[in-house]
Amino acid sequence: MSVEPEVLLKTIASPKRMSILYELAFQGGSARVSDLAKALGEAPNSVSYHVRELAKAGIVEKAESPTTDARETWYQIAGSGLYIDAETQTNKLDIGAILERVYESRSSSPVIARHRAKAANSPGGSDVVYGFLNVLRLTAEEKDELTEAIQEALDRAQAQDRKNKARLEDPKTRESALEETERFYIDVNHFPVIEDTEDRATTPHE
Numbered sequence: 001m002s003v004e005p006e007v008l009l010k011t012i013a014s015p016k017r018m019s020i021l022y023e024l025a026f027q028g029g030s031a032r033v034s035d036l037a038k039a040l041g042e043a044p045n046s047v048s049y050h051v052r053e054l055a056k057a058g059i060v061e062k063a064e065s066p067t068t069d070a071r072e073t074w075y076q077i078a079g080s081g082l083y084i085d086a087e088t089q090t091n092k093l094d095i096g097a098i099l100e101r102v103y104e105s106r107s108s109s110p111v112i113a114r115h116r117a118k119a120a121n122s123p124g125g126s127d128v129v130y131g132f133l134n135v136l137r138l139t140a141e142e143k144d145e146l147t148e149a150i151q152e153a154l155d156r157a158q159a160q161d162r163k164n165k166a167r168l169e170d171p172k173t174r175e176s177a178l179e180e181t182e183r184f185y186i187d188v189n190h191f192p193v194i195e196d197t198e199d200r201a202t203t204p205h206e
Contacts, residue, residue, distance in 0.1 A: 062075060
């Protein structure tokens with residue numbers, strides 16, 4: 001996604017806009033303002049304003065209508081989605097503070113909670129809902145190995161995603177693609193834990 005870091009971070013520093021992005025993803029990639037407003041329980045004019053701001057920043061874009069009714073514009077997340085990491089450089093904004101707000105909006109997102117609950121309560125829900133949260137102690141080599149494995153898995157999954165979406169767009173393979181694939185929510189977040197000197201000095205070793 002080719003968006004200036006300052007513009008990107010400032011635009012998404014809003015829980016309502018993050019909810020719109022989450023809902024767009026869960027809607028199957030594209031939706032109308034009226035669809036988003038209904039799902040989020042928000043006024044259409046408010047959602048429309050935030051969608052326009054997201055579009056202005058290049059975070060969402062107009063999508064091809066899946067129907068012949070062109071009275072309402074369909075929107076989709078631009079590119080392959082949001083990607084922010086330590087390499088994102090900005091001189092005007094505190095990227096740490098912005099990322100904290102993004103993570104807070106994600107952890108408290110009613111959109112994610114609603115879809116997670118549906119999955120957990122579905123037949124076989126215990127087989128499809130998986131979560132992992134822990135602080136691991138690793139050597140530099142082990143950390144690099146884990147990071148590389150995660151990145152390789154994500155790259156492979158994204159390549160498979162692009163292939164399957166191309167099948168969905170082809171009338172000849174759309175039906176088989178719908179039968180053979182389903183959408184999954186993936187959430188990856190890892191970073192080094194920076195310990196304060198005082199904490200290290202007063203914390204007993206196990």
